Amino acid sequence: MxxxxxxxxxxxxxxxxxxxxxxxxxxxxxxxxxxxxxxxxxxxxxxxxxxxxxxxxxxxxxxxxxxxxxxxxxxxxxxxxxxxxxxxxxxxxxxxxxxxxxxxxxxxxxxxxxxxxxxxxxxxxxxxxxxxxxxxxxxxxxxxxxxxxxxxxxxxxxxxxxxxxxxxxxxxxxxxxxxxxxLVLYHRRSGGQSQFSSLLELKAANGRFGPLLAWAREHLNAPLTVEDMAEKAGMSSRHFTRAFVAETGTTPSKAVERLRIEVARQRVQSSAEAIERVAEATGFRDPERMRRAFIRAFGQPPQSLRRAARAGESV
Structure with missing residues (x-):
């Protein structure tokens, strides 16, 4: 009961x-x-x-x-x-x-x-x-x-x-x-997943650039250069970068990396998918590049986060 x-x-x-x-x-x-x-x-x-x-x-x-x-x-x-x-x-x-x-x-x-x-x-x-x-x-x-x-x-x-x-x-x-x-849940979250979303952490993420950030999150396997995002926003690259920083508090490239890290972390912790495949699907391309990004963000490489998540759910 x-x-x-x-x-x-x-x-x-x-x-x-x-x-x-x-x-x-x-x-x-x-x-x-x-x-x-x-x-x-x-x-x-x-x-x-x-x-x-x-x-x-x-x-x-x-x-x-x-x-x-x-x-x-x-x-x-x-x-x-x-x-x-x-x-x-x-x-x-x-x-x-x-x-x-x-x-x-x-x-x-x-x-x-x-x-x-x-x-x-x-x-x-x-x-x-x-x-x-x-x-x-x-x-x-x-x-x-x-x-x-x-x-x-x-x-x-x-x-x-x-x-x-x-x-x-x-x-x-x-x-x-x-x-x-x-329950109409998008997916089941693992215990080790972060309580936070990069989209929520970005200032004014639901404002002017909200749709652009949501689009970027769904297309992380694309290059997503500043030029790509500026074109999507219908702005020149220079004007777009200035406006984006003013509204979100970070640069377009850093915002994209945060989104990539968030999605990659979810996939690493909740699946047995190969690290190389996760890196490719989330736009890091090179597993080593993803590893360095994880260490900057979490102080641990992807493999360590995966082991910790599995240990936390099997103890």
Missing amino acids: IGVLVFPDFQLLDAAGPISAFEIAARFAGNPPELKVIAVTPGPVRSSSGAEMFARGLRPSAAITTLVVAGGEGVRAAAKCTKTLAFVRGLARRGVRVASVCSGAYILAEAGLLDGRRATTHWQRTKHFLSAYPKVKLEPDRIFTRDDNIWTSAGITAGIDLALAMITEDYGEEIAQKTARQ
Whole structure:
């Protein structure tokens, strides 16, 4: 049985996202969904949006095999609730798979479950989380982490990625892929994938040059010279470069490299595709050129990132 722990002012999608993923997977597997929303006080629990979920109380249950702890605005108060902490600790001691979504990591950390373990949470919480829980091996850039039976995930929708990884473990890759398609997800993200997108990090990426950057990301195997991009933008090369730097805060060539690194990293970490093929498909052409770009960006070559991603998902 999947238990989903909520509290007043929880983030609705932190709970609803994994619930939907587990429900769909169970149906694909031919099993009736076994899901239970639980809280300290049984009855309707109000989320930060005002929508409510009906919860059962925190009675010990041998039926719970996975516990997912939601995050949200009310997590600080929930993390100080002795009943909640005792319940979470008790399940973890029994070897139950315990997971957090977004700031739900605060509850796991307060319960002492993350001491000495790898974990992640929403990137906006990184500074405070590190100062509050220095014993945790926080990996702020990851989508989700697994350390033995303790799982953590980043902001909101990353809870669905975490659920899909659990579904892969429980039902296999085929069911997980079917579930992702049913949820109309573009692709399943690996735990080691960055929480950030280069398109989002570029200033005003949704402004004047937003369509151009999106086009560039879809054509990374092309040369994408300044002249190519200027022509696509309908501008002279000189005027285009000045306008691009003023709006995005970086040069066209550096923006293209960031996009190439992002896509290459995703392919390296989520597949067994040959490094040479990744370099060719993302426009680096030469694997050595891609290796140098990875070291500048991540301090590690592609092979090291691939090994780390596989280790993180198989531990």
